[in-house]
Amino acid sequence: xxxxxxxxDIREAKRLSKVAKIMEQYALRVQQSVFEIDAEExxxxxxRERVKSVMEDDDFVVYFRICESDWQKRMKFGVGARLDCxxxxxxxx
Numbered sequence: 734x735x736x737x738x739x740x741x742d743i744r745e746a747k748r749l750s751k752v753a754k755i756m757e758q759y760a761l762r763v764q765q766s767v768f769e770i771d772a773e774e775x776x777x778x779x780x781r782e783r784v785k786s787v788m789e790d791d792d793f794v795v796y797f798r799i800c801e802s803d804w805q806k807r808m809k810f811g812v813g814a815r816l817d818c819x820x821x822x823x824x825x826x
Contacts, residue, residue: 736804737770741794
């Protein structure tokens with residue numbers, strides 16, 4: 734399993750909503766347009782294809798694969814820092 738950080742900027746509200754719903758099926762939302770995901774490359778590719786089908790030219794999504802060492806070094810602060818994937822139910826398609 735690999736760790737991923739995904740950020741996006743979708744320029745139109747309807748597309749934004751669609752992309753967010755796709756992301757929420759795979760990942761933990763940590764900010765409005767930032768998600769953390771623990772998944773194999775195959776799952777990430779599936780998510781990319783689904784998101785790509787919604788996107789238009791002025792939208793973008795960035796996928797960062799983060800090594801285990803760097804993932805363990807991450808620091809979270811604030812109320813939202815207590816949220817964890819174990820608190821959520823996900824559906825992997």
